[in-house]
Amino acid sequence: xxxxxxxxxxxxxxxxxxxxxxxxxxxxxxxxxxxxxxxxxxxxxxxxxxxxxxxxxxxxxxxxxxxxxxxxxxxxxxxxxxxxxxxxxxxxxxxxxxxxxxxxxxxxxxxxxxxxxxxxxxxxxxxxxxxxxxxxxx
Ligand code: ATP
Ligand code: MG
Numbered sequence: 001x002x003x004x005x006x007x008x009x010x011x012x013x014x015x016x017x018x019x020x021x022x023x024x025x026x027x028x029x030x031x032x033x034x035x036x037x038x039x040x041x042x043x044x045x046x047x048x049x050x051x052x053x054x055x056x057x058x059x060x061x062x063x064x065x066x067x068x069x070x071x072x073x074x075x076x077x078x079x080x081x082x083x084x085x086x087x088x089x090x091x092x093x094x095x096x097x098x099x100x101x102x103x104x105x106x107x108x109x110x111x112x113x114x115x116x117x118x119x120x121x122x123x124x125x126x127x128x129x130x131x132x133x134x135x136x137x138x
Pocket of ligand 2: 116118
């Protein structure tokens with residue numbers, strides 16, 4: 001069993017598609033083992049996206065991520081890191097496969113509805129960034 005961090009970004013929450021995103025996870029056999037809604041501070045967003053701090057879009061990305069509430073979830077399942085990435089689709093919705101969350105709902109390369117950890121090491125860091133072990137109920 002593997003775990004990954006999923007975020008519904010401010011645009012996804014604003015579009016009122018929290019349930020739609022979760023439904024796709026559950027339909028794929030993925031379990032939600034922790035969940036909370038929160039509003040990131042600028043510092044918290046910068047810490048979360050620290051790997052991107054040299055990128056030209058860092059400032060815009062962290063401002064977007066603090067522009068409204070988000071939903072953070074820990075997902076659990078076999079091969080869930082890759083499975084979640086597949087359900088999400090490519091970063092740029094224009095390149096995302098049909099039937100993926102980003103293809104169906106994203107409107108912008110930055111405002112792309114969801115985040116998902118991309119490797120076991122980033123998943124471990126990102127899960128611990130949002131949740132204590134007591135908040136994760138498998
Ligand atoms: P995420 O990490 O959010 O799951 P990802 O792994 O598909 O998405 P990354 O390359 O890690 O994409 O980029 C992190 C986020 O930064 C993207 O999801 C998007 O919101 C934003 N981003 C990425 N590339 C660009 C870009 N060229 N211009 C603007 N924003 C971008
Ligand atoms: Mg990423």
